[in-house]
Structure formats: structure tokens, C-alpha cells
Amino acid sequence: MTNLSNIVEILAKQALGGNQQQSQQGGLGGILGSVLSGLGGQQNQSQQGGLGGILGAVLGGLTGGQQNQAPQQSGFNAQSLLIAVVPLILSWIQKNGGLQGALDQLKGQGLTSQVNDWVSTAPGENANVSPQVVQNLFNQTEVAQVAQQAQVPAQDVYGAISQVLPEIIDSLTPQADGTDHQEANNDIQNVLNLVSGFINK
Template structure:
């Protein structure tokens, strides 16, 4: 099993540390809108069991003082996970990343004995749907290039967490982890 849920929790905790409690949708609302746009789900929030649900629940009542990088990273998680699913799962996403000129980078993300190389933003731009990126930029009050930079910053960590046994990782288990995180978040946002 991967550490994807832990990564989401860590990013959410980082985003929370820069939040100030007040009324409004805040980061939870932004994340809800992103998930809603990507999955066609209702964007109203509610309660959910599970660790991710409680983390997202804490986010709902907080408003960002400014659009910080942690908030943007949390907002791109559903975009990355949805993109992986659109590629047919982890194997398809890895093939797309390798075919886009990131083969050496992907190898560093998968190999537990290598340090993750930073993704090249220009290569990431060609992989992601510009309209979806623009929607995330609008929701986070940032620019599309900032969203692409956040994707490039986060995708190595996501792939690393989804492949804890390197090349021997069971991609079916990784795909189930992706679906689990997406389901937890969408249940919370119903």
C-alpha cells in the first residue's frame, strides 16, 4: 500500500499552518470546487469518517490569508490524481510521463534509492488539460503557470508515494489507493 493519504495529510497540515480561522469556504471550499469540477460532484461539504475527511473538515472553516504555495499544492492534488486516472491508472500515467521526455525523472521518482528529480514545468504543461488547470488557477486565485509549477513540484512526490516498492510496486494497489483518496474526498464534499 502507498503513502498517498499521508502525503495529502501532510500538505493539508502545511496549508492549515498558514490559515486563519474565519467564516467562509477558504481552502476547503477551494478544494471542494476543484474536486467538484473534476468529478462532477456536488460541492457542498459535510462530515466523513477517515483521516482525510477530518483533515479536509478542518480546512473547510479556514480562509487563506493569501494564496500560499501550500494551499495551491493541496488544490492540485485532485487534478493530478484525476489525470492519473484519465491515463488508465498509474502504468498509463508513467508511460505518458516517460514519453513526454521525463523518463529519467520518472525513474528517480520510482526508485526508492534515488533522490526525486524535479519535474520540468514545460513538459508537464503538455500533459495536463489547460481548461482544468485554468479552473484550479481561478479557484486558488493564482495564475495557470503557478498551477503548472505546483503540479511539477508535487507530481514527483505523488509518484514516489504510489511506488513504495519501486518497479515491483503493484500498480493495481496504487490505483486502488488513488481511488480511495478520491472517494474519501468526494464523500466528504457531498
Template structure:
């Protein structure tokens, strides 16, 4: 097993905010994602017509609504972190899975960073320069997220550069020895969870 569900759980809890963590009776990732997506309002559920666009549209439309409702706007950065999660996981899948994504990152001049994320003995995962993120991710996908969260594109790229290392790190708990198939199965499982809640 990889640690992907742990990182998703942490991000989801941050997005929910401390005040809502106490009333989560159903534990586990499913329960927490259910809380995040359930609380984000049912008004956008009709837009969950499947596919990445539908999933992102629903998640982000609802996240945007939650952001406006928060009095101090303090949930903004945390909300963006969970908002870019489906985008990152879908990007990894588009590369043919974890190994393809690692190769793509290394070819983009990020070999040292990738090594620091994969190696379980290196604590400080290195960040990614924003221009590298811009060259890796489809501009239209990022634009869609930006519009739906009503956040500047720069903030979306910044959120991706924060979350991507955590995702890669969580997918490789045994470093290079981690089963890539297991990692890809876990990615699919989380994507199914997200889309499952949105289709309810």
C-alpha cells in the first residue's frame, strides 16, 4: 500500500478547517472526502457528468462556494490544495501512471527534485520552480481550475507545486522499490472515490 490516501486525508482535513473536524463521525478517507464534498453543497451535483472536466467542475465549483462563505477567507490556500488534487492525479494517469509521470518530471529538468521526493531517507522534499509546472500541465486545465475556484492562475500553479511533491512522496513509500502498479491502483481508487461522491 502507498500513503496516497493519507495525504488526501490530510489535505481534505485542512480544506474542511479545524472547526469541522470534530463532527466527522465516519472515519477513513471515504468519510472525510464525503464530508468535504458533501459540505461543499449539493447545488453543483448536476454538473458531475463524469470525466475529468465534470469531476473538476463539481469539486471546484463547490470549493469556490465554500471559499466565499468562509468569513475570514482563511480556508483559501488549503481549499486550493484539495482542489488541484484531481488535476494532479489525472495528470499522472495521462502520463501512463506513476513511472511515466516520474520520467516526464525528470526529462523536464527536475531529476534532483524527483529523487528527493522518491527517496524515503530524504526529509525535505524540494519544491518545483513555477515555470516547470507551467510547462508540464495543460494550460486549459489550469485555466478551468482558476475560473472555478476564482483564484489567479499563479495560485493554482503554486498549489500544484506544493501538492505534487507530496503526492509523489506518498506514492513511493519504499522509494524506487515501491510497486508502480500498486501506486496506479491507489490513484484510480482515489479518483473513483472523488467521482463517486460527486455522482451521489
């Protein structure tokens, strides 16, 4: 079992300001339910389907006035942007052939030492990656879509990806190089299904 659901849960709690009303489901499902609640009538993005629909709905649900944290000028919460890029990152990993393909792609961008650090189980913070490097990896159209929906510059989205990507890779490799990649890929799909499930209700 990877730690992917844990990191998503932590980000979701941060997005909710730590005072979310957790549903009876508890766990990741309950927290994502809280994050995604209130999407019902006011959001039409879910009809788009696919990643855009998921992100649109997540972003829509997070831009409400329920946060206690200081919003950015756009009114969009910085922590909310972190959870909003999670489906984007997970989808990117899938498009690159799963965890191993994504790791190879990152190493191909000259991030071998960072990737080794993220995969390692050694204590300490994960090595940083710059938003500029991330920019070369992610689909600009998808990033622009998130930026438009969040009403933030695309650079802010790349910044959020650069913060969350190391945590996602770290959480997917709890046994370092001994991690079962199929299990990791299954967990990625499960989280994407979970997000999609709330939106398509």
C-alpha cells in the first residue's frame, strides 16, 4: 500500500483550513467529499467530463467563501490550489506509462538526484524542483485551464505543481526502489476514481 491517499488527505485538510465537517464516511473519501461538497447546483463544469471537468469542479468547490485562511487577491486559496493540481499530477503520471515512466521522464529532465531523493526513505525534506523545470513536463493547455478556473497566473499553477509533485512521488514509493509499481499505479487510479466519483454524483 502506498501513502498516496495520506498526502491527498493532508492537502485536502489544508485546503479546508483544518476545520472541515467530515462526513460519516471518514478517511479520504469523507474529506474529499467535504472538499467537493457544494458542487451541486452552482457548478456546470462536471458536465465537461475528463480531467478538465474534475479540476473545474474541484476548483469551483474550493473557491467558495468558506475558507478562514487569507485568500489571494483573486479570492482563491493557496492551499486549495495545491489540492487542485493533484489530479493534474496523477493524470500526468498515468499518461507517462505509470510510476516508472514518470520517474524516467523526470530523470530525462535532469532531475535524477531529486528523483532519487523523493524515492528514498531517508528522513528529511524532499529535494526542491523549480517551477521552470515543471513547465517543460506538463501540458500547457491543461495548466492554462486550471489557471483560468482558479483565476491565478499559470506560473502559480506551476509553482503548486512543483510543491506537490515531490510529495506525490514520495508517497507513491514507501519502499523506495522496492515499491510495487503496479500497486502504486492502482492507487493513482483509485484516487482519480474517487475524485471523479464525487463529481459525477
